[in-house]
Amino acid sequence: MKAEDLLRRYLEQRREMGETELVLDGLSVEEVMKLVGIKRGKGAPLERARPIVREAEGASAAGEPASAGWRDALRVSGAAPQPPRAEPIRSDDLPAARPARSAPFAEQVAAEPELPAPAAPLAPAPPGLVVGSAEMERVPPDIAAAVDLDQLAELIRRCTRCDLYKTAINAVPGEGSPHADFMCVGEAPGAQEDATGRPFYGQAGQLLTKILQAVNLSREEVFILNVLKHRPPGNRNPLPDEVSACRPYLVRQVHLVAPKVILALGTFAAQSLLETKLSIGKLRGSVHRYHGIPVIVTYHPAALLRNPAWKRPTWEDVQLARRILDSASA
Numbered sequence: 001m002k003a004e005d006l007l008r009r010y011l012e013q014r015r016e017m018g019e020t021e022l023v024l025d026g027l028s029v030e031e032v033m034k035l036v037g038i039k040r041g042k043g044a045p046l047e048r049a050r051p052i053v054r055e056a057e058g059a060s061a062a063g064e065p066a067s068a069g070w071r072d073a074l075r076v077s078g079a080a081p082q083p084p085r086a087e088p089i090r091s092d093d094l095p096a097a098r099p100a101r102s103a104p105f106a107e108q109v110a111a112e113p114e115l116p117a118p119a120a121p122l123a124p125a126p127p128g129l130v131v132g133s134a135e136m137e138r139v140p141p142d143i144a145a146a147v148d149l150d151q152l153a154e155l156i157r158r159c160t161r162c163d164l165y166k167t168a169i170n171a172v173p174g175e176g177s178p179h180a181d182f183m184c185v186g187e188a189p190g191a192q193e194d195a196t197g198r199p200f201y202g203q204a205g206q207l208l209t210k211i212l213q214a215v216n217l218s219r220e221e222v223f224i225l226n227v228l229k230h231r232p233p234g235n236r237n238p239l240p241d242e243v244s245a246c247r248p249y250l251v252r253q254v255h256l257v258a259p260k261v262i263l264a265l266g267t268f269a270a271q272s273l274l275e276t277k278l279s280i281g282k283l284r285g286s287v288h289r290y291h292g293i294p295v296i297v298t299y300h301p302a303a304l305l306r307n308p309a310w311k312r313p314t315w316e317d318v319q320l321a322r323r324i325l326d327s328a329s330a
């Protein structure tokens with residue numbers, strides 16, 4: 001495939017996912033510089049750029065995301081901004097994340113470039129968006145009357161509040177510990193979830209399990225659910241009316257489980273939870289609030305399977321969520 005087509009396809013994919021950051025790992029530096037019209041002028045002589053390109057390639061092989069090399073190379077050419085200075089810390093001081101319990105995956109984290117441990121301790125995150133209150137709101141009486149998750153799941157299985165139940169095989173209410181301190185919220189069931197009635201089943205689910213294990217959490221002790229409980233046909237994007245119709249179940253689930261932290265997985269889950277159109281790039285790294293509960297935003301595991309360069313930021317996000325959990329449990 002021509003470099004131009006590859007770049008166009010990549011950018012379209014990023015735009016669809018609401019992204020504004022640029023990560024390029026399938027093109028050479030020369031190809032990208034040519035495409036974006038960068039010439040090696042007086043300010044960035046070839047002799048100066050070369051070592052940085054080699055450095056970036058070497059770092060990539062050792063686990064650095066390819067984007068770091070691109071940013072360095074483009075920065076030297078004046079095409080990329082200098083990295084922003086760290087913002088002053090505005091949130092509460094959070095303890096360091098607990099060490100990983102899963103030895104095999106801990107070794108994997110240390111050895112693999114996919115989920116490397118950050119080189120330096122993570123800084124506390126600034127506060128973000130606030131949605132809802134600690135009170136239950138926008139919940140119809142029948143949903144508010146569900147006294148536990150089982151009753152709520154029964155209501156979900158019989159739900160006709162939107163048309164998605166007509167085309168889905170199974171409802172996917174969610175699963176995990178009813179008293180979980182850690183909650184993972186995804187977008188909507190896919191084909192495998194629809195077939196099994198279980199959230200985050202399949203390859204993306206396995207990756208989520210590994211990510212959780214890396215911060216000392218098992219699937220059984222967290223609660224995993226989606227914004228939508230029935231699969232949109234053909235995995236199309238959920239419609240705003242469907243999200244609104246299904247929201248009371250989500251609010252009630254959050255209220256019943258009362259987790260100490262919520263991890264929003266992917267653009268859609270984050271935007272739906274936080275009622276915003278901001279991109280995931282802007283939502284990451286802050287501590288938002290959903291009905292009083294801290295929300296950390298990260299990439300969807302399915303997106304990580306397509307874009308391994310996002311595993312490092314995801315790892316940092318999950319560690320932040322873990323530190324908030326530890327802080328709340330202390």
Ligand code: SF4
Nearest residue numbers: 159161162229230246
């Ligand atoms: S997606 Fe939600 S609102 Fe729509 S039918 Fe299923 S449970 Fe009801």
